[in-house]
Amino acid sequence: TILSSDAYQRSWKPNETNQQDERNFSRMVVRRLPAEVVADAITQATASNTRVTAMTSSPTDRTIGPDILAKNNKKLTSLNYTLSVFGKPDRTENCDCERSNAPTLLQAVFTRNDPSLISMINGSDRRAKGWIAEVQEWYSGKTKPTNQANGNKRLKQLNDQRKKLLAKAPKKPRNTRDAKATQRYQLTIKKHREAVQVLNRNISKLKGGRSNGNLVKRQITALETDKLINETFLRTVSRMPSANELNMARADINSNQDKIGGVKDLLWTLLNTKEFLVNH
Incomplete structure (x- = not known):
């Protein structure tokens, strides 16, 4: 009943009859957020x-x-x-x-x-x-990709396993004339060496697949620029930018020598808009 009523379906935009009305909810009254x-x-x-x-x-x-x-x-x-x-x-x-x-x-x-x-x-x-600091670290190369971080974690685990395995190396029997003890030792030390070799191969593979550790700056492409602009709008005014807003933001960011600085300026600008600070 309420939704289909004439009163509910009236426009929120002010007209000549309610421009000065502040009390009767006949139009939308812009208020700053609490x-x-x-x-x-x-x-x-x-x-x-x-x-x-x-x-x-x-x-x-x-x-x-x-x-x-x-x-x-x-x-x-x-x-x-x-x-x-x-x-x-x-x-x-x-x-x-x-x-x-x-x-x-x-x-x-x-x-x-x-x-x-x-x-x-x-x-x-x-x-x-x-x-902004998080984005700056990512594009400066200080933040490692997830797969590289996981590889470093796995490498540490393998090194720890090898260290423990080497500490538990079989000892030679004191009585070298004991044929059975000598035979057991030879079988045990063979298996131990094979296990160490497997760990060494896995460690070598991980080391070969890792980067040299140097910080490599990531390029902020046109697609990445648009992603940063979209996220800035979503963080502040909870919507995607219009075509005109997107073009203006692109121009401002691309004209800035530090593109992350341009994104920071865009964030500051949106924090100062009425759309961010008032109800709508």
Whole structure:
């Protein structure tokens, strides 16, 4: 009944009769998001993929209020200041009437150049590196591919097995005239040597398949650029960019000598948009 009613199907866009109406829900009234939602959105938009995964599984890393870690470590930034900037009350009153959702100049300054926001974008904040730092490490070659990391882990396991096997090498019998003991020793030492040879071959294969350990920078191709642009939009405004937005973002990133710096600028820009900061 409600969905099929004329009142429900009216447009949210203002017209001549309801442009000044702020109380009767006759049109959409643009409101800034509450302080807690803004702080949480900024955190998730700038956090690394590893931390976002941790935030979905552990409530400990989702704290946005006063952070005891931030008090003990100057490199960690509490979100308590962010909450106060966007109108979270001090709870001196027994109601929510002291909360303010009105936009202020301080909020505009905060989203543009506040040190705590810049540190979150750069990834030098809180408990883990941010997304930009994560992307920077990947394309600089500091982050190893998954298969190489697994290969290193397997190599360590094989080396440990060989070390234990060599420590348990069969000992020659004291009585060399004992034919049976000598025969048992020869059979045992033969099997032991064969096992060591198998481990040595497997270790050689893994070492031969590994890279030389030098850091090789990964190229940011046109396809990779589009992927980074898409992820930046999804992290901030929860949608894919339009064709015009995609072309503008491509041009800005490609004109930047440091393409990761261009992606960081795009992230900062989207954090300052109305689409990110207000309900829609």
